[in-house]
Structures are given as C-alpha cells and as structure tokens.
Amino acid sequence: MLWLKTMGICLTIAGFGMWGLGGARRFSRRVTQLRDLRLAMGFLEKEIIFMHTPLTRALERTARFAHPPVSQLFWAASRHLQSKAGVTAQEAWQIGINKLAQTSDLGKKDLALLEVVAPQLGMSDADQQGKFVRLIQEELKLLEDQAAQEVEAGQKIWSYGGFILGAVVVLLLL
C-alpha cells in the first residue's frame, strides 16, 4: 500500500506543479503576444497610410503577416467584412477580439485597449487613421513593458505555487 500512497502523492504534487508551470508560461506568452499585436498594428498602419489598401484586404494581409494566435483577430475581422452582409468594421473587429480572447493569453486590460480601436477603424482619412493606430501601438508597448516586468514575479508565484498547493492538498488528504 505504501508504494500506492507514494505514487498518489507524487502524482498529486506533479499534477499541481504542471498546472502551476502552465500558468507561469502564460506570463511570457502574453508578452510575446502583445509584441506580435504591436507589430501587426504597425503593419496595418503601413497598409492604410502608404498603400491605401481597403480595410478588408489590409486586415487579410495583416493576418498573413501576424503569428497565431494574434492573426486570429485579423482573420476573423477580415472574413466578416468580406461577407458584405452590412457588417461595419466596428462589428467585425469586435468579432475578431472575441475570437482572440478565446485563443490567446491576453488579459482584460489588453482586450479593452483593442476595443478602443473598433469605432475608429477605417472611418476617417489616412492621417487620422495613422495617428490613431500609432497611439494604439504606443499603448501596446506600455502594456508589453508592464507585462515583461510581471513575468519574473508571476512565473515564480505560479511555478512554486503549483507545487506548494500540491503539497498542501497531499497534507490535507493524509
């Protein structure tokens, strides 16, 4: 029976530990995704300001440029605009954000910033669009720096926390 108990303890601690490590990895993935998002917005800015590419195509090209899961935002928005079913850029962008929320590690604060983009997207001249998209990129950079600072502390809490929680559960069960 002892070997069974030992194995149970090991599995419980390992399980919680893995869960903690997974949580810890989310911190560094968020930083990467915020950086991808900022670069994608830069690409979209160029498409709008220099190429004057219509939004549907500009979003599609940005989706091809961006890495997953960030590319999901641009794919979903572009696809909904292509449907020509009277969908506005604002609605299509919101659908893209919902898709991104399901597949990325971005937080509420990050997604809220993206929601600010929705009403402005496409519906002004190139100068105004440029100013706005640049502002969003600056905000994303701030979020990215902030997220990078949180990585070390957050990773420690989650990775140690997982194992500690596993040990606590084991002690409670014994």
Add this chain to the structure above:
Amino acid sequence: MVLPQTAVLRTEITAYLAPNIRKLFCGVEDRLLSHLEEIRLRCNQPLVLRVGDKEYSIDRHGRVVTDLKQGYLVSREDLYRSIASISDNSLYAFEEEIRRGFITIPGGHRVGLAGQVVVSGQEVKTMKDFSGLCFRVAREVPDCALGLISQVAPRGTPVSSLIISPPRCGKTTMLRDLARLLSDGSGSVPPHNVVVVDERSEIAGCYQGIPQLNVGMRTDVLDACPKALGMMMAIRSLSPQIIITDEIGRREDVEAIGECLHAGITVIASIHARNVEELRGRPLIRKLLDEGAFQRGIVLTRQPRPGRIQEIIRWDESCCG
C-alpha cells in the same frame, strides 16, 4: 418578368444600402425600379426615390407611397452603415473621391455625399459627419445617339460639336453613346480613336479605373482627370482623333479646346445652358463660338423625355452663308 436592368439595379445598388433600407426594396415593383433615377438618404428625413419628375418613398412595411411623410425615416445609423458599405469601411482609401464629393460604385453608379466639409485654405480637405447620400443610377441607353450621328459625323467625318441643355436632359447619356458609336463605327461612320476625359466619372462610370459603361472598343478614358489637363495629356500620349468631355465652361477648358482643334482633333463636349442665346451670354464660350471652334450645336430637352433633340444648329453653314 424581371427586367435585366432591374435585376442589375437590385444587385448593384441596393447591396450598398444599409440592411434596414435594403430590406424595404424587396417589395418594390420592378416597373418602378426600371425607371429609377435617384435614391436619396437624408438623416432623419424620409427615404426618397426619384423616378422622372416624380418622387416616391417606401414606408416601414415596404410599400411604395407617394406621400413622402409616410416614408421610412432614414436614421444616422442607416447612413453610417451605407457609407461604410460604399467605402468598404475604408474612407481613407477614398480621400480623393470624398474631396470631389462623390464615390463611384461598381456599375458606374455615383453616390453623392453631403456632410460637414473640412476646408484648408481654399481647398476641400475632407468631409465628415455625413448627413446625406444621393445614389444616382447610371443608365446606358444604347443607340440613343443614333439619330445624332449623321449630324455629328456628316459624310462619315466627325465635326466638333457642342451638346447644350440644362441639367438632367440626357447630355451625359448622349455623349456616352456617341463615344461608343464613333469608337466602334456605325453605318457610314468608320471607327475612330476616341479619348474620353471624364472629370466627374459620369461618362464611362469608371470603378477602380475600369469603365463600367460601354464607351466603345477604341476608347481610352482619363478618369477623374481635370478636363483641360486631360485634353493636353491625350494630345501628347494617346493620339486621339476625337476627344469627348463633359460640362466645359472654365477658361482653361476653353484654352485646351483651342489646342485640340489646332492639333486637328475633333472635340465633342457638353455644356449647361437652356439655349444658344443663353450660351452666347457667357463671354468665354461666345469667343469660342465666334472663332468657329464648333461646327454643330445640339440642344436637348427633357420634354417629353430626356434626350429629346430640340434644335440642331449648323454653325459652319451659318458662317459660310
């Protein structure tokens, strides 16, 4: 039976209307749509359909009504959705068109814009807060200029001609068909190289540079190009035999026409005026006529229908005789 033109109208124009308004058009009879000239959307005002000299609206249940007050009230959101649809949600890609006050959609139909105009210096910078849209249906009337061709090209040789009429009498439609007939050749008139200088994108109805309306197989179109500039560009690079342009009147237009005539090119143009007397009241045009720039003047009227020839003036004969 659904008229082909009506089917085209349903797919080409109503596709760009806000979904709420598009739904209303489902119940509109094809007979009315086939003669439709304009659809007007004004913020918080009834939807207006113009058919000839009559105005109609559509009520909330999709019924066509003659009392505009019963018509569907166009909301700000309807306008926003229509603008978003026309511009593919990309107003930045239509800056030049917005500055000119209209956007051309596939099929060559023009959407006039009303709203707050932003001016910088003496130039229109952009337009914002759109308050109204006017969809003008581009309609080809094939062979409508057939009766005119013997006047514009007597003995098969085109002569410089001026089409004169007030707005909405069919000048542009007539110019378009003349371009086609002269370009493709018709009866005793051989084919010619034609250049259409289409400053307002009305003659050829270009969308993304491609003519949406038939202007003939030997016709080059300088779309959205200022008339005077376009005429000089055409002389230099497109070797036209005939230049066709709409609504002349400015000093630079008159000077460019002089250059074309000296280069041996036939010019066929249109101008706003009710009759020749009114035309002669404009010093620049009077000078042009006195110099013998045009051999034919064709006055159009709207009665009993647009495009009806009211009078043909033979300036070459009156000079000689």
